[in-house]
Structures are given as C-alpha cells and as structure tokens.
Amino acid sequence: MPATAVARPERAWILSWTMVAVGLIGTALSVTLWGVRPTHLVATLGLVVAFTLADRFPVYYEFRESSVALSLTDAITTAGYFIVSPTELLVSRVLGGLLVSHVLDRTGPLKRVFNTGLVLLEALVSVGVFVAISAGGDLQAPLTWLAVVTAVSTSTAVDVVTLRLVMWFATGQRAGIDRWTALMMLLSSTLAGSTVLASLIMVDTSPAAPLLLLGPTLVLFLGHRAHVRTVQENRRIHSMYALASSLSRAPELDQVLVGVVTEARQTLRSAEAELLVLRPSDEPDLWIHIDRDGLLDTTTEDGWTAPPSHLRLLRSWNPGDGANGHVTSEEVAVPIASASELYGVLVVRGFRADRSAFDSDDLTVLSGVASQLAAHVSTSRLRNKLQTAEDAQRYLASHDVLTGLANRRRFEASLAQLETDPRAVAEGLSLLVMDLKRFRQLNDTLGPTAGDRVLVEVADRLRDSVSANALLARISSDEFVVAEIGGEPMQLAARLQDAVARPISVHGRELAMETAVGVACWPADVDRVPHLVRSADLALSVARARASSAVERYTGELQTTLTRRAMIGDLLPEAIRAGLIHLHYQPVVNLHTEQITMVEALARWTDPELGPVRPDEFVAVAEANGLIGDLTDLVLETAVAQAARWARAGSLLGVAVNISVHDLEREGLVGTIREVLVRHGLQADRLVLEITETAVMSDPARSHDVMVALRRLGVGLAIDDFGTGHSSLSYFRDLPATKLKVDRSFVHTLLDGEDDRRIVRAIVDLARGKDLVVVAEGIEDRETFDLLREMGVQYGQGFFMARPMPAADVDVLLTTGMHLPALRGLQG
Template identity: 40%
Template structure:
C-alpha cells in the first residue's frame, strides 16, 4: 500500500509536468503524445525527475530515521534504484514511440523490464545477505547499528527507554585451541539457537563476531529490568552444552547500556555496553550495567589519566601512612596509601584515579612509583632507628606481570631494605584470571622473604578456597564487616569465625575501619590481633608519621578509653 500510494503520487507529478508542456491525453492520443523529437527531451526528463523526486523521495523520507540521515541500507537502495531509474529513462523513448505508433507491441517490453526487476531483486537479496552472519544466520553488526538507530528514534518519539545488551562467552578461545575451530563453530550454532529461543518478546539478537552477541530491547522499563533480562540470558547460555557426548559449560558475561540514560546514539550504546561487559568480566559478576564513573574512556577521565601520568613523572603523587596497632599497644606496621592533590580539581579520591590506572595500563607505573617511594621512606626510617614494616597494595595486573617478583627484590636490594620490612597486600582477584602465573609470582615473592597480606577478605568469591591457595601470613577483615560489629550480631559472628579460621591456619588477623572504642573492645574479645582505622590514626604524611612513631615508641599506643583521666 505504501509503495503503491507513493507511485500514484509520483505518476501524478509526472503527468502534471507533461500537462504543463501541453501533453494532455485525448481520445485520439490516449497517451498524450505526438510530435516527439529531440525538442521534447527536456520535458521528458523533467517528468521522470518529478516522478522520482515525489515518488521515491517521499518513500525514502518516510523510511529514514528522523534527524539521522539515510541509513546505510537505505543509501545502498538509493544507489540501486537510481541506476534502475537511469535504465528506465533510457528505454522510455522507445516505449513512447511504440505506444504512439504500435501500442499492440507494448507487451514485448515486459521481457527486459522483468529482467531488470529480477536484477533489482537479486541485488536486494545480496544486500540482505551482507546484513546476516554467515555462520549463525543472525543479523550482523551493520544491521544492528541500523536497527538501534530506528529503535532510538521510536523510543525518543514516545518518551521511552531502549536497552542494548552485549554478551560475550568467557574463555571461548580455549575451546577453539583444544577442540578446533569446527567444534567452536558448532558450539556457536547452539549458543545462537539458545539465544533465539530465550529472547523476550520484541527483543532482537545479532552476532557481532567471534563469541560476541548483542540483544536489542527496543523498549525497556529501567536499568533494573534490562539487567534482569540480561541475567536470564546469561543463565540460559551458561547451562551445559553437548558436543558429541562431551558436556561443556561456557560461562557468559553481559554489559547493559540504556538510552537515553547512558548514550544518545547507536555507536555510543555499543561502546558503553562493551565497557559494562568487560567490567562484568573483570569482576566475575556475570552482568553489569554501564556506570560512567567506571568508564576510563570518557573525555573527563581521559584528561584525568593524562594528568595522573604527568603527576607521577613530576612526583606530585604522595604517600600517606596509616598505622596498624596490636592490642598490647605495639605498632604492628604501616600501610602506604596513595594521595593525589590535583592543581585544578583538588583532592582526587583514590578509588577514582586507581580505577583509571587499572583500566588504562598505567597501573604498573603507579605500582612502581608507590614501591619506590615507600621503600625509600622505609630506608630513611631505618636510618633514624624506626624499624617498622610497611604494606603496599598491588593489583592483580601487577602480580600477572612477568618479572614482577624480580623487580621487587631488586628494589629492596637497591634501597638496602630487608625483605621482611615490606608487605604486599593483595586481593583474591589475583587468582581469578591466571591462577598459575599468580601462584608462581606469589611463591617467588615469599621466596625472597616478602610477606603477603590478603586484603578485603570476605568480599570476593570462594574465599576459603583461595585462602588455602594463597601464601599469605596476614588476613585483613574488610571494613564492611567491622563497621557494624558492635550492633549487628551476624557481622560479629562472621568476624569471630574469620578470626578462628585464620588462627587455625597460622595467620595474623587485622581489622580495618575501626572508628570507636566499643568496636575496639569487641575485636579484642573476639581474638583479633591488630586494628587499623581512625580510632588509632588517620593516614598521615611521612613527617607526621615519623612524629607519631617517635611519640609512641616508648609507651606504645592505647585506646582512648584506656587512657588515665586527663591524658
């Protein structure tokens, strides 16, 4: 109906042009012709142009997304139909002459016109094939981009949201490496079939390449509902697969991006869903929605990344030190914490710039800077008679870097600091990506005499399994369990069990985030070995830390509640 309507309008426009030149049909000449020659070429061309502009132009206008220009598919169709129009225009004089002289011969033109129409359909079919993934038959990336544009226009018009889910199979490369690419292709066919059947109503799936798929939700209620759908799809794709009697489990990770919350165009939706998907891979959380604060590729964060690199080169990043104190008052050690005061932004939260460093490849440089600065300070303290161990946080990327253990040992030797004066704080995530390399690096570090501490215990995955595999001598209970210890019986029980478990393995237990005397007393009663937090001292610059250590060197440290009145 749409094509027929615009064709009628186009033909009417062409007839009006011919009528303006006096080409009006009569009983004798129903075609409105007569006296054709070279002089009539302009009016013929103008009539054809009127038909194309009004008919085809109106159709393209109705089909193109508002404000976006013609999609790629529409542009290719425009070129094809333009060529067809030129061909028809070339044959039009012959049709006119035959129609005027021998109308009975007009049916003969059906043969070339049918051939032309068939060529047009074949070209259209080939164009559609270019929008399909040849392996799975799902639409490909080009189709997805065009479809996203259409969905965003529709959502904007009705004031709704749209969502894009990017799904990637974890460790699929190992299937290709172990079983071969043919087996991998067969598994991808099963995955694509599962995805088709698991799609909610109205959703559309595409394969972007390799083991990466996308699902478009033209209408989404909220980030929560889109995330729930993504979790359902991930669960479906992660169920066991059968390959010639071999049962395989391929876990999947998904990222979610919403229009207009996270992006306003198709390319932005793809990029931000991709950022969220890789965040889900890093966190092993399965599904993550896009968060701008975790995206290191925004212009603001890219500018901050450049400023951080310059600050490291200029030694503008500082280390502050927070004490760890035993319940007998003795200082158990210090933790080196990074602080950065930006010349324009002021104090930048450590979580913000450390996250940027971890996702940008700057983390090894930041770790080298912190290690170098901390060991130089330890050497100065030792010259002053202050022999206190210092802990430095290292990321999983550091542990997975080849030669990391050797570089730490070389720095210790260069500064003349014994290995026992350095403690490296790690998290359970070091074992998630490459357990073998991580285990080798940690074993080499402990072989050099460097002590290891497990930070943020209880906030990761499979903590007990990892605790058994990590060569650590200290365990730090995360502040999330310590904060409500005095008022929450469940948190108190978790802390008690953790302390008992750690002691049974011969580990020292340190509680983070201690801020009041009641928490101090409860931790002491539960058998905790040491505490760290504002109750003891906030993180201090090196000069203040030196004064703090000297002031407590003779009498140790005591909880304010235990001090005599007036002291």
C-alpha cells in the same frame, strides 16, 4: 587439500617379492664368489649391532619441507669395507636390516617384505660395487676413494628408485621421493661415506687426527637442531593456515573430513591418522583412516567398533570440556566438540618419520585443528537443518557463528522495533553493554582456542541469566549486549557479572574473568531507543577504566568525566617520571593491644591543573595506558625507602604496598622487589604485598607461582578485599598467603547485618585453620572496633583509628608512642 591415493596393493606385493628374490639370488652368488670363512667374528657382530641401531634410530634433517635421512648406515658400511671381509660385511648389513624390519618395528606385512628386499639389494650393490672397483682396498689409493663414493651413492640410488617404483605400482601415480630430495639423499650418503673415509685415512696417518673433526661436527649438530625446530614450527603454522583457508571456502563436509585427516597426519608427521565422526541418530557413523603406507580407508558400516583411543574420549567427554584431549609418546587424541556437543574424535598415532615422541605442542596443534573442524561441522549441520540455502545465508548473516548469539546487525534491527512495542513504552527499556576485561591479553597468552572456549562459556552463562524475552548479542570480539524490557538494570548488571565471574576451566587452568558494564535506559536516560547503544558505550568506557569489575550508568555528566580522564592520561606519565606521586600511610592497629604494628602505603596525587586526583581515577588510567608497572615501582621504591629509614631509627614498623593483576603478570617482578629491598637495606619480612582476591583468580596458576616465589623471598602476602571474589576454598588453601583482609563492605554493616557477622566469623575461622592473620578494613567507630575484637579479628584499619597521613606524622608517632590514644590525639 592433497589428493588421496587409490590403493593397488597387489602390484606392490609383486614388486616387493621380486626384490627379495633378486636379492637372495645375488647374495648367494656373491657369497659363493667371495668365500664364507669367518675371520672377523667379533667385528662382524659389532657391525650387526651398529647397523641395527642405525636403521632403528636414523638421523633426519629438514629439506624442502621433508625429512631427509643422514645415512649413518652408509657411514658404517664405509668403515666395514676396511674392517671385515666382503661376505662378513654383506651378512652383517642384511642381519641388521632384518632385525629392525621384522623384530623392532611394528610395520605391516607389505612393508616388511619390501624392506627385506630393499636391504638385500642395498647391501648387495654397496658391497659388490666396492669390491669391483677398489682393487684391494688400499686406504691411500684414489681408486679406493672412488670405490667408496660410487658404492654408497649407488646404494642410495637403489633406495630412491625402488621407493618410486613401489609407490607407482601401488597407486598408479608418480609419487614417492621428489628429485630435489633424491639429490639431497645422494649428497648425504656421499658425505657420510667420504667423512668416514677421511677419518680412516687420518687415523692411518695419526690416531689423534680425527679429534680435529669434533668441533665442526658439534657446531653442525647444534645448528641443525635449531634449524629443525624452526622448520617444524613454520610447517605447523603453514599447515594450520592452509587448513583454515580450505575450511573458509566451505567445500562439502565429507571432502573436508578427508582433507583434515590427511592434513593432521602430514602436519604431525605421524604414521597413521583417523577420524571418527558421530552422525545424527538416523545416519551411520563415519570412520576415516589413513594407514602407515598413506592409503585411505573409509567405512560407514553399522555396528563398527571404535578403537580404544576413541572410546576413552567418547566415554569421558562432558559438555563444557571443549577440545581437551590427551597425548602420549605414541599418540595424540582430541575430541571434535563444541561447548555442548561431541561430534567425533581425531587421532594421530604411530612412529613419526624422525622417530620423535609426541608432546604437548602436538596436542595444542591438533586441538586447534579440532576446534576449526568442530566449528565447520557445527555450521554444516546447522546449514543442513535449515530448509533452503536462503535460510542458511539469512541465519549466518544475522548470527555469531562461534556462540550462536545474534550479531550486531540482528540486534540493532530487533532493538529498533522495540521503540513502538507497547510493553517497552509502558515499562521502559534497559540496555547493557558488557566488555570482557583483558580478553585480548588472554587470547594472546593462551591462544585463540582458549579464547573461543571462554567466549562460548560466557555466552552460555549470559543466555541462562537473562529472561526469555531479552535481546542478547555478541557485537564485537569481547563485547556482549543485552536489552530487556522493565526490570532493574543495575540488578541485572550485577547478576550478569556474577555469572561471568565464576572460574572458567580452560586447558586445565581456572580463569576468572573481570567485566565492565555500561548501562543506559529509555526513556529515563535517553529520549530515543537508537541512542541507547551509543550512550551505553559511553558509560562502558568509564566502567572499563576502573581497576576491577565495574558498572556505570549513563548520565549527562559522563562526557565531563571522560574529558577529565583524558587529561589524567596526558599528565600521569610526567607525574610518575617527576616523582609527583607521593605517599600517605594509614596505620594498622592491633585490636587487642591497641598498638600500631604497620602502615599501608597509599598513593596520592595533586596536580596544579586538575587539583586532587583520586587514587581510583589515576590507578585505573595507569592500568588502561600501560603505566601501572611504573606506578607500582615508584610506590614500592618510596615505601621501602621510608620503611628503611624508620628501621634505622629503631622502629619495627612494617609497610604494606598494593600490587595489581598487571604486576603479577610482569616478568621480573620478584627480581625487582629483591633489588629494592637490597638497595635500601630493609628486611624482607618488613614488607607486605597486598593482592586483591580478584587479581589472584584472574589466572590462579600463574598467581600461585609468583606468590610462592615472593614468599621464598621472605615478604609477607595479604589477600585484599577477601570475600568479594569467586575463589574456591580448595584453591585458597594452596595460596602461600600470610594475611587476609576483610573487605570494608562487610565491616560497614557489621553492627546491623547478621549475615555480614556470619561472613566475618567464617573468615576468622578459615584464617585460624591456616594460621593466618586477619585484618579488617573500613573501621569507622568504636562499636565496630570492639565487636571485631570480640569476634577474634587481630588487626584493623580505618578512619576511627586514623586517616592516611604523611610520613612526617608517622615520625611524630615514633616519638609520642605507637598506640591508639597517641594516634587519635595526633589527628584530633
């Protein structure tokens, strides 16, 4: 961390007032020498406005991790040499500078006095040097050119020297502008003066000549802007890395706090930065502030009143909010907090060196700083609570710092002891390994801060869902493990999955996490407790390959399953490329008219070596191996082509195609579907895309945007397996869906279960309120068919009406009749 300067403001005051006195005396003498007759009043007022704007809105470029001003003031001064008299130029330069320093900028008293002295000296030196050298100011005279370059460079030199002097007087250190930056300032002022002088000479030669400079100027401006963005992003990354490195070395907490405030101010290049740290009840709160002059102030006085920015966050923060802060054009404020405890507030504010406003990128950067600091504060306080350094090391060696759960080492040690536990021997032991599916993708997309927020929330939910005697640990980045004596392991797995599946709020987005769980039991499944983790991991690898959240219990046959899955993974890419995946179509019937209205396209694959491969097998492998996009494109292409052929034959039959959560995340999905429809000449409303409720809730905001774009295209949208996910009704009301498909799990027990009947009636009422069509899946008998019709369900599909069939059988139906009797007659 950079060293903090010690304030000695009285010496800076002496220098600043000395500069003002010298400037006033020099200005009075110069005006007396040059005369005071106002001969160019309008031009002088224009120069006052121009100088005011130039000082108020300087143009900056990046050099050696610093912002260097491209001196537009020097450019205006150069023009003024040839437009007005020396006295008028001197007065307009001073008035413009004073307007900015004393009226427009909200600076402290010391800086206002210093700026007054600086503008007096700069104007006096600039105009005086030019008058002394130019000898009449002839544009075409080389002596005039030398006068311009000397005047603007000397003025800049005054700026550099006075800034270094005031920093030395104020801090006792050789601080301020480094030699390279000073050199660049001199070069930029010389460039500005020379460019304006060249333009004036060109105008003197031909009024249209300066137009030749427009092209190169525009190219330089655009290149500079791109360069600034790259440099700023690199600086942010470097600062975050430096901060993380310093925190990892774990110095004393108070040193870290001062360093973080300094680093936050420098990273966001703000005028001020401050940190309020809420101490335990027996200690006063700590406030650290770095002002606009870079001077540090700290206080731990009791009764200190927090500024408004701090109070807003302190009053509004709730457990679970994490580091969600706020940003305005002039301020960024974030809480320093874990998932359950608020440690303080970090704020940067004030105009930045380049006058740019704060934005959401700055909020993200400061939130990252806050998250790292919160972890360090949490660890530091925990270390202080432990009685000895040995206790602290033992705890950190056996626990996950982020979630507070046991780590793998602690878990395995505790698990080994259970093999001789009398209760475990009598009742048995269940071990569950849970994996957060697609967590790595979430971490890459939303950033590690969001990932940490999810992990902490998941850990809290798991902690609340297991018994007090259970062993719970985080054993890798996205894996948790639970060991529990007795009980029913599959019920425990379902309970844990339900707890994790509830939407998690992260940065204003509602995320639903899918999970895979592997289960192994001792002594039912394995003969030794140490074998539990390996066996549960084996079961987890099977569950992880499923298309959605799944639970798999270890059996001896799992190795055979894994071998088959590996073969599927080897053969599937070629099957997709060669078009060996073919489609069957399951009719969807109007329950009231018994007419076939559409078909659902279902992928089928029979391999010479593997034999028939179930869709849930190869779809899961396609998702795990990154082939799901290719598989979806193949199904979409085949189904749309077939529907187009039926349309040309005079049929109104529509087709439904399933898309996965990975498809929703694909860039260009909407464009791909549009191209397929156009290529085959199929009306968009003949295509329905079926999306599972779980897929929609994995990232509701993105799913909503994609679904809106698809509806604009004209295709229908069906929410598949409705009722099995965790979507809220408020979110569901905003979805641009056209159909709801009742999951087959409710339909199968409809005749015997009153609860399922109530659920189906609720779905029908919900759909009716949004003018949506309801489709029931899994109808396997006439009684269920009739009951669903009486309950108001409009459409259905299932083995009672027809099993999935090849396209040729659908062609037969087009000639024999698109109704239920013909359908049942076709399949016998």
